[in-house]
Amino acid sequence: MSQKVIISLDAMGGAGAPDSVIAGANIARNHHHDLYYLFYGNDRILNDKISYFPNLIGNCEVFPTKDVVSDEEQPVKALRSGAESSMRKAIDAVKDGFASACVSAGNTGALMVMSKLVLKEITGIRRPAIIGIMPTQAGEGTVMLDLGANAVCDENNLFQFALMGDCFAKAVLGKQNPSIALLNVGVEQIKGRDIEKKTYDMLKRSSLNFVGYIEGHDLTKGEVDVVVTDGFSGNVVLKTAEGTVRFLMGLMKEGLTGNTLTKVGGLLVKKSIKKALSGVDPNKKNGAMFIGINGIVVKSHGSASAEGFANAISVAYDLVKRDVNKQIAKELDLMKDISSKFNIVDIIKEKSAKILGLK
Amino acid sequence: MSQKVIISLDAMGGAGAPDSVIAGANIARNHHHDLYYLFYGNDRILNDKISYFPNLIGNCEVFPTKDVVSDEEQPVKALRSGAESSMRKAIDAVKDGFASACVSAGNTGALMVMSKLVLKEITGIRRPAIIGIMPTQAGEGTVMLDLGANAVCDENNLFQFALMGDCFAKAVLGKQNPSIALLNVGVEQIKGRDIEKKTYDMLKRSSLNFVGYIEGHDLTKGEVDVVVTDGFSGNVVLKTAEGTVRFLMGLMKEGLTGNTLTKVGGLLVKKSIKKALSGVDPNKKNGAMFIGINGIVVKSHGSASAEGFANAISVAYDLVKRDVNKQIAKELDLMKDISSKFNIVDIIKEKSAKILGLK
Numbered sequence: 215m216s217q218k219v220i221i222s223l224d225a226m227g228g229a230g231a232p233d234s235v236i237a238g239a240n241i242a243r244n245h246h247h248d249l250y251y252l253f254y255g256n257d258r259i260l261n262d263k264i265s266y267f268p269n270l271i272g273n274c275e276v277f278p279t280k281d282v283v284s285d286e287e288q289p290v291k292a293l294r295s296g297a298e299s300s301m302r303k304a305i306d307a308v309k310d311g312f313a314s315a316c317v318s319a320g321n322t323g324a325l326m327v328m329s330k331l332v333l334k335e336i337t338g339i340r341r342p343a344i345i346g347i348m349p350t351q352a353g354e355g356t357v358m359l360d361l362g363a364n365a366v367c368d369e370n371n372l373f374q375f376a377l378m379g380d381c382f383a384k385a386v387l388g389k390q391n392p393s394i395a396l397l398n399v400g401v402e403q404i405k406g407r408d409i410e411k412k413t414y415d416m417l418k419r420s421s422l423n424f425v426g427y428i429e430g431h432d433l434t435k436g437e438v439d440v441v442v443t444d445g446f447s448g449n450v451v452l453k454t455a456e457g458t459v460r461f462l463m464g465l466m467k468e469g470l471t472g473n474t475l476t477k478v479g480g481l482l483v484k485k486s487i488k489k490a491l492s493g494v495d496p497n498k499k500n501g502a503m504f505i506g507i508n509g510i511v512v513k514s515h516g517s518a519s520a521e522g523f524a525n526a527i528s529v530a531y532d533l534v535k536r537d538v539n540k541q542i543a544k545e546l547d548l549m550k551d552i553s554s555k556f557n558i559v560d561i562i563k564e565k566s567a568k569i570l571g572l573k
Numbered sequence: 574m575s576q577k578v579i580i581s582l583d584a585m586g587g588a589g590a591p592d593s594v595i596a597g598a599n600i601a602r603n604h605h606h607d608l609y610y611l612f613y614g615n616d617r618i619l620n621d622k623i624s625y626f627p628n629l630i631g632n633c634e635v636f637p638t639k640d641v642v643s644d645e646e647q648p649v650k651a652l653r654s655g656a657e658s659s660m661r662k663a664i665d666a667v668k669d670g671f672a673s674a675c676v677s678a679g680n681t682g683a684l685m686v687m688s689k690l691v692l693k694e695i696t697g698i699r700r701p702a703i704i705g706i707m708p709t710q711a712g713e714g715t716v717m718l719d720l721g722a723n724a725v726c727d728e729n730n731l732f733q734f735a736l737m738g739d740c741f742a743k744a745v746l747g748k749q750n751p752s753i754a755l756l757n758v759g760v761e762q763i764k765g766r767d768i769e770k771k772t773y774d775m776l777k778r779s780s781l782n783f784v785g786y787i788e789g790h791d792l793t794k795g796e797v798d799v800v801v802t803d804g805f806s807g808n809v810v811l812k813t814a815e816g817t818v819r820f821l822m823g824l825m826k827e828g829l830t831g832n833t834l835t836k837v838g839g840l841l842v843k844k845s846i847k848k849a850l851s852g853v854d855p856n857k858k859n860g861a862m863f864i865g866i867n868g869i870v871v872k873s874h875g876s877a878s879a880e881g882f883a884n885a886i887s888v889a890y891d892l893v894k895r896d897v898n899k900q901i902a903k904e905l906d907l908m909k910d911i912s913s914k915f916n917i918v919d920i921i922k923e924k925s926a927k928i929l930g931l932k
Contacts, residue, residue: 246873288761288763328822350820351820351823351824362758363615363666365758365764365765365766366766366767399721399724399804399805399808399809402647404647405575405724406724406805407724407725407805424638426720429812430782430808430809430811430812430813430814430815430816431812431813431815431816431819432816433813434816434817434819434820435816435820438906440677443760445594446758446765446766446806447805447809449758449789449805450756450789450806450809450810450813451685451757451789451809451813452808453788453789453790454789454790454792454809454813454814454817455787455813455814455817456790457789457790457791457793457794458792458793458813458814458817458818458821459817460793460819461710461793462818462821462850463795464710464823465710465852466846466850469842469845469846469848469850470842470845470846473845475841476841476845477840478838478841479837479838479840479841479842479845480838480841480842482834482837482838482839482841483829483835483839483842484763484839485826485835486828486829486832486838487825487828489828491821491824491825491826491828522750567635567650571691
């Protein structure tokens with residue numbers, strides 16, 4: 215019998231918790247029979263609700279926690295006051311080796327700050343990032359980072375994001391040599407800000423499969439495996455795409471309930487359209503990883519449905535099975551020489567510029 | 574008889590030119606009977622094609638130009654070599670007072686650089702910006718800027734964008750006191766980069782109707798009238814939304830052509846869905862203004878259909894009718910005191926910091 219995949223769940227985080235967490239855990243376990251859960255939260259409520267899911271009984275443990283990190287809590291404050299929270303205890307379980315991954319639909323900022331403090335950065339990684347898979351027209355989606363951990367970045371951060379994206383795409387999408395693109399406002403080399411140009415140069419000289427710039431309207435085409443950008447732009451892209459999907463789904467619903475004829479037609483196509491769009495529904499397609507730390511922490515959408523939370527658990531499951539962090543450490547080691555060379559080049563440039571009176 | 578609204582058209586710019594330009598001009602004229610066009614381009618081809626549109630004959634003039642600015646041309650190079658181009662001549666027509674506005678589907682960068690050189694900034698405006706209307710769930714859409722003219726901005730630029738957005742929303746959406754929001758990665762005051770925080774403070778103290786931060790997923794809700802951001806983020810938002818719309822339309826098409834039953838249903842709902850989505854189709858909803866210069870220059874999507882180009886002409890028409898630039902100059906004048914106060918405050922802060930050894 216193969217070993218169980220043990221995942222710790224912050225059962226109190228997110229708008230639908232704990233119901234969507236429990237029901238989601240149940241759905242995910244129907245797909246992956248080797249899943250075993252550690253639920254953290256109000257044990258009385260959890261034990262009661264879990265008793266309705268025969269599939270979960272005997273395949274999970276419930277650990278009582280006293281506290282919940284609210285969505286409004288400032289991350290740093292949550293860090294201080296949330297030592298006994300369901301979120302913190304679920305992360306601790308990863309650090310202590312009881313679980314291989316943690317999933318939470320709670321406060322994103324708090325989850326990041328806590329994960330970083332408890333699990334620490336992978337040696338060599340300066341800035342952990344939020345990474346996720348955007349649904350695309352062709353293929354299984356495009357890996358994108360940073361989705362919001364670092365509003366301001368420098369070219370060294372973006373270079374490391376590319377490196378982590380490469381490992382993630384290898385592990386989760388099973389790509390041999392993932393193609394990597396840098397988000398920009400045009401595809402010509404002179405386009406964009408200073409940071410895009412500098413990162414372009416670094417990536418071009420690296421051994422990564424860098425294919426150049428990509429623009430917003432090409433993100434959903436699925437022509438590249440990884441898209442790299444700073445946390446401000448990444449967050450804006452992710453949320454804009456989500457908002458647009460919700461907007462269009464609403465429009466379509468209206469379009470299908472007009473007169474009697476369209477109502478009849480609507481009934482005939484409803485299921486088929488629903489199916490076609492299920493891959494892009496933000497409530498279902500779900501699960502972003504906080505990458506660059508010593509442990510797997512997956513963030514589910516705060517408003518995810520049970521199906522959505524199940525999706526986040528499945529992402530965590532894949533990351534455990536494919537040992538993504540080991541891959542990152544390995545690749546970092548390979549890149550170490552190249553990375554340090556870049557820094558030296560930059561330092562020399564900087565210094566010469568100063569000596570020459572250019573700065 | 575009221576005066577005609579004369580619009581100069583770069584008849585050679587864009588993927589569908591000159592056909593989409595001519596057909597688009599014809600459509601727009603069906604809506605606005607006081608439109609009169611100056612076509613710039615290959616006169617032999619233009620005269621031939623225009624002869625098929627009775628609605629245009631007698632309501633336009635064709636001016637022969639020798640050159641076309643290609644989409645690949647670098648803006649600065651286009652400026653030097655494109656003095657005889659259809660684009661340049663169409664802009665010149667605005668400067669020389671022959672036309673009240675110019676519309677082009679050509680090279681965006683070249684159009685901006687040429688417009689700025691020929692028409693010059695409105696006195697007091699540091700950076701012109703690209704402004705457009707995003708379709709929304711409720712209301713007539715949200716005005717957004719900068720959509721790509723300035724990849725890097727400072728808080729003074731963003732403050733002026735808010736000012737111009739305010740005037741544009743008053744003129745085009747007919748709002749009395751437009752609500753203005755700043756794009757960010759969260760709505761809490763501490764979220765975002767330095768530039769967001771500084772702009773937030775300036776807008777909060779201004780007489781504009783500033784309502785705070787807005788996140789990507791709320792952009793399509795239509796809850797605010799104007800959204801302000803830098804040209805990098807604005808361009809990324811615009812293109813991501815466009816790409817997502819195209820992606821979903823494709824998915825839906827697939828969904829509607831599955832089995833016989835969904836095919837029948839598809840036929841029944843096709844028209845109704847098409848109608849519901851027509852407001853968000855990037856090929857149709859179209860037309861961004863280059864705001865902050867002494868003249869009205871509207872940029873159409875390079876790949877716009879005839880209907881899309883007609884939409885861009887209609888935007889130009891509205892801007893002429895509502896005299897948007899006069900409004901901006903007026904508002905700038907009103908704001909002058911406040912604006913200069915800000916600069917002084919900043920200068921004092923900067924100086925005191927230096928004196929105190931904080932910088």
